[in-house]
Amino acid sequence: MKHNDAVTRLVEHGIKPSVQRIQIMHYLMTHFTHPTVEEVHKALLPKVPTLSRTTVYNTLRMFSEHNAAQMITINEHRVCYDGDVSLHAHFICKCCRKVYDIFDEVSDVVNRKELAGHKIDDVQLYYKGVCKECLAKQAETAVG
Known part of the structure; x- marks a missing residue:
């Protein structure tokens, strides 16, 4: 770029x-x-x-x-x-604190421009949990 x-x-x-x-x-x-x-x-x-x-x-x-x-x-x-700036959600890992873009499984709410008569300018959708990399590390630690 x-x-x-x-x-x-x-x-x-x-x-x-x-x-x-x-x-x-x-x-x-x-x-x-x-x-x-x-x-x-x-x-x-x-x-x-x-x-x-x-x-x-x-x-x-x-x-x-x-x-x-x-x-x-x-x-x-x-x-x-x-x-x-495209419409997408974010996943935040509680362990490593990395933020990931989520494009595939975005809720329909992200695409809404209006809700109950209100004009929507901005939607921020966050998923919080443990990322797959941290889950793999946790699994290794549990086995070892």
Whole structure:
């Protein structure tokens, strides 16, 4: 994925491209780990030494407000971001805390635009449990 894709995404969502915004959007569009503000800042600091944590925070919030990225509010202690703005759900592992995209088995509620006369702008669907990797580790530990 090229930086031009990040510029296009910003412009399509009414966001004026800047060096920092392009770098942050490019990171989101090429890293599917659902990073936090801290993770984005740490990853980009070597490329953009003047980048502050506050700039990353404000930029990611702006991306979310303009629907250029999704803000995933797992709980009050952890907010992460997703560069994939297509309709999908998320699975959060209680053990390793990884966040996975779920495309196949998305509830019909995610696709709704209206509910009981109310206009729906945003739907966030989370599944919480133990991921298959952690389950496999637990099974190994139990056997050993």
